[in-house]
Amino acid sequence: MKVPRQPEVNIGLVGHVDHGKTTLTQALTGEWTDRHSEELKRGISIKLGYADTAFYRCPNHEPPEGFGIVPICPICGGEAKFLRAVSFVDAPGHETLMETMLSGAAIMDGALLLVAANETVPQPQTREHLYALDIIGVRKVVIVQNKIDLLTAEGAEENYRQITTFLKGSPIATAPIVPISANHRVGIDALIEAIEATIPTPPRDPAKPPLMYVARSFDINRPGTRPSGLQGGVLGGSLLQGALKVGEEIEIRPGPTGAGGAVSESIHTKVTSIVSGGQEWDALHPGGLAAIGTSLDPALAKSDGLTGRLVGTAGTLPPVSQ
Template sequence: MQPEINIGLVGHVDHGKTTLTERLSGKWTDTHSEEIKRGITIKLGYADTVFYKCPSCNKFTVKEKCHDCNEAATDPIRKVSFVDAPGHESLMATMLAGTTVMDGAILMVAANELCPQPQTREHLMALQIAGVKNVVIAQNKIDLLDDDRLMKNYVQIKEFLKGTDYEDSPIIPISAQHGVNIHYLIEAIQETIKTPTRDPNKEPFFLVARSFDINKPGSTPEKIKGGILGGALLQGRLKLGDRVEIRPGRIVEEQNQLVAKPLFAKIQGIISGSVNVEEISPGGSIGIMTSLDPAVVKSDNLVGNVVGLEG
């Protein structure tokens, strides 16, 4: 099952975006060495999960069995991709790159801090500018406060949202750390962030939100793999072996002028989640292994490019 939709997790630094991603998907997305050292998200993180619903109690979950109904089997409803965006002020450019592939978002607000914090405000503005219309507010860390302080924080959130495109967005009190009210959050996501209609029969249009080199230092030439493009396919289909064109490509200087040079490559692998697939349709976060020189794509050099079939 391929993910149908990309949902961003945005908000101020240390408000629980990565913790919620792990709670929903089982994956801790801060895997970059600098992220582990500093304890903050630096790169865009990606994780997939499947939403399930218990036919007996109608609760939503990310588990195949319902713990409230004697481990009764649950029904798969939808597979989604999460895009975990960094919250630190110095990493706004990375967060903005992430909004290009988001179909909806969860705005994380820590209940134990005044609302709005600087990046809470900036991230909400970024969503609005990017045209991300469907947003769920997660009032996180409710386990740290009593009811009176939680209500004061809720009022602050409502006041902050007033006059924005999101003043009617649902606000769900949760504890990502302890898994409190996660089923209500999933229900709000299901009701608020619908899967958009996409056309798989159009010419493919892939947005690049990340690009990187997966080769370890000292790899021998025969073991070197081509550069990876991460992002989302908005329309059309792409398959193994396709020849693709990447635009605008590399920016070079010719006769004292900056010129865009398109890049051409062959698709050598497609990764959806952690699974290698032969073909992809629109929806979810995808990794495309190309024949590009890894030096061209490293360190997110191709973020903002678009990919289509050659010609």
């Protein structure tokens, strides 16, 4: 989804497999984040999915009515006020994909923990993701009680009690619990209201040297592309501080892994393009997710080959240890 500004906050969607993370991402952003053939075949997220949206509120209604993702109020047709642009990280819930989820947690400013109302609480990855959020230090969390359309009111209340019991004693014991049906777009306004109240945009320092965490990397060239038409490798992630500009020289640490597992200290390249919020920009500001086009050999970035690296200006990144 194209948004009017660069996203300023990253919100993760975590929880057990098939509890509705990708469906909720689509309800909030209009984008289906399971884009890879194996994901579509298996019906689960394997790689981290990303999507951007903008939050609006129509002043003509009492909350939670009036909160939405479009500038024209769907209730009265009035003009809704822009609140902020947000990036969502759809993390896998399957147990064998926990490492992928943790790499996404490194850039999360807050999270939505999804719990399916038609299953007992907690499911295995519900517990694991709660622990992961605790370890990473993510405390701004909204609990999303999804799939309430699949059971009676009494069943939903019992599931709610199970959730509160599960959270008791945890760092997010007082987190708001919002009942929704992502599939039918019910309760999305109340969820956006809870996100706005619970997950603020953290302070950023654009004056510091740029520091970007790479969560994905790509070769975007199609098979058969002529050499003259090849584009450099693309880095996807979040700028934690500072600013990056098109044309700027950057350093990536550590460098690619070579034969025998040896890791080179760093590689240098140039920023050729910046895409954030579905639009191209001349400069990137901290917060939100972005894709950085570079002059790198695309083979280095292919298939997440540079995931986990740091990007900055030369001489400002921490040293590499073998």
